[in-house]
Amino acid sequence: MAHDTTHGEHSGAKKRIWQVFIILSILTIVEVVLGIFKPDFLVHTDLVSLSLLNWIFIVLTIIKAYYIVWAFMHMEHEAASLRRVVVWTGVFLISYLIAILLIEGTYIQEIYESGYITWDF
Amino acid sequence: MEATTVAKTGTEGKTWGGGDEKPLKASYGKLMMWFFISSDALTFSGFLAAYGFTRFKFINEWPIADEVFNHFPFLHGVDAPMYYVALMTFILIFSSVTMVLAVDAGHQMQKNKVVTYMALTILGGIIFIGSQAWEWSNFISGEYGAVETRSGKIIQFADSEGNRVALEEFSSASPKDRTQHEAKNGIWYNSEASYNPLSIEDVKNGFAANPDLRVRTMEITDEGEKEILNREESLLKLNTSGIGVIQGANLSQNEYGAPLFGGFFFFITGFHGFHVLSGVIILIIIFFNVLVGTYEKRGSYEMVEKVGLYWHFVDLVWVFVFTFFYLV
Numbered sequence A: 001m002a003h004d005t006t007h008g009e010h011s012g013a014k015k016r017i018w019q020v021f022i023i024l025s026i027l028t029i030v031e032v033v034l035g036i037f038k039p040d041f042l043v044h045t046d047l048v049s050l051s052l053l054n055w056i057f058i059v060l061t062i063i064k065a066y067y068i069v070w071a072f073m074h075m076e077h078e079a080a081s082l083r084r085v086v087v088w089t090g091v092f093l094i095s096y097l098i099a100i101l102l103i104e105g106t107y108i109q110e111i112y113e114s115g116y117i118t119w120d121f
Numbered sequence B: 001m002e003a004t005t006v007a008k009t010g011t012e013g014k015t016w017g018g019g020d021e022k023p024l025k026a027s028y029g030k031l032m033m034w035f036f037i038s039s040d041a042l043t044f045s046g047f048l049a050a051y052g053f054t055r056f057k058f059i060n061e062w063p064i065a066d067e068v069f070n071h072f073p074f075l076h077g078v079d080a081p082m083y084y085v086a087l088m089t090f091i092l093i094f095s096s097v098t099m100v101l102a103v104d105a106g107h108q109m110q111k112n113k114v115v116t117y118m119a120l121t122i123l124g125g126i127i128f129i130g131s132q133a134w135e136w137s138n139f140i141s142g143e144y145g146a147v148e149t150r151s152g153k154i155i156q157f158a159d160s161e162g163n164r165v166a167l168e169e170f171s172s173a174s175p176k177d178r179t180q181h182e183a184k185n186g187i188w189y190n191s192e193a194s195y196n197p198l199s200i201e202d203v204k205n206g207f208a209a210n211p212d213l214r215v216r217t218m219e220i221t222d223e224g225e226k227e228i229l230n231r232e233e234s235l236l237k238l239n240t241s242g243i244g245v246i247q248g249a250n251l252s253q254n255e256y257g258a259p260l261f262g263g264f265f266f267f268i269t270g271f272h273g274f275h276v277l278s279g280v281i282i283l284i285i286i287f288f289n290v291l292v293g294t295y296e297k298r299g300s301y302e303m304v305e306k307v308g309l310y311w312h313f314v315d316l317v318w319v320f321v322f323t324f325f326y327l328v
Helices: A007-037 A052-072 A080-114 B028-057 B083-107 B111-141 B200-209 B231-241 B259-291 B294-298 B302-327
Strands: B146-149 B154-159 B213-220 B226-228 B242-246
Touching (some): A007 B083, A007 B302, A052 B083, A052 B302, B028 B259, B028 B302, B083 B111, B083 B302, B111 B259, B111 B302, B154 B231, B200 B231, B200 B242, B213 B231, B259 B294, B294 B302
Antiparallel strands (some): B146 B154, B146 B242, B154 B213, B213 B226
């Protein structure tokens, strides 16, 4: 437990905080630079109905989320059971929600585009 | 008498029999904070997934974030996409770092360090809320203006090179009579529409008088830019379907694109901003408790740890809002 840390472990905790801050900053800078320059080959390469650039953004975001939860919220020091209760619940429910809604959104978009009614007049 | 009741399970003292061990090896307070965070995470996911749904529904006409959020303080008229929101992200990440440093100092029972780091965290939170207010004010007042069409779409204006042109640059307000809406003259709960000196006729006249102007539709081309019509199509489009003038954004329409874009922006960033605000208030309460020595006497700074969990969660949500509103 973090409460009864010796001195050596304590400076390790501090080091970890600054290390995670640097990682989060670098990831954010990479995101912003990619967002400003939008390299053409990343924008125009599609992978499972999203451009490669958007996949990079999403993956980097999830990595950032991992570091915030594990290091800042001390999830790495909690019991494995608590980690699973929180993370698995979220991950499964959110994946399901996103899948259902995005599939439905795409379907409605197709109706708009190929339907017999004009939506823009 | 005592033999008939089944009061014992044989698991007394063990974890699943409700033994003295803490469930999931976490204190009550921290466990309840995790419950709250899980449910709040699902709430935000619901909002963001609904945003994704709407965006996929209008995938070819959604506003391009770089064009909407391109302001930076003291840089008027300079196109600065993303810089400001990146700065906001750094402020929030840094306030997370000071928060976790405060928690760490709490573990060492170093009251003065807890006070300093919490004060810095509160400061970061306040700066973030202020930045968001500035962002909202830019979003609400708008920059170029747009024309609403019969079908509820919008059209924007550009010159022949494709640079955006504001409505005021080519149209001037003509004198008109304006009657004030009074409660006694109509349905009492209908309030007066916001006042815009430009009417759709002014815009149409101004557009016809400037042969250089083009209509920019909501449609996104293969190059990832908004489609610009040629002069004849532009005139036809504006004259047949333009019905009203939009300046800035409100809850029912906005000059950037799909009306729902404004709705989602206000709702999701507003709900997140509300979390930051309540986080700051809770932090201030705990801050004063630290100052008067409550946790020193209690022998544990766990309360700082719990408010820290909430604060990091707010940062976590912002990481996702940043990605889905500004980057993707």
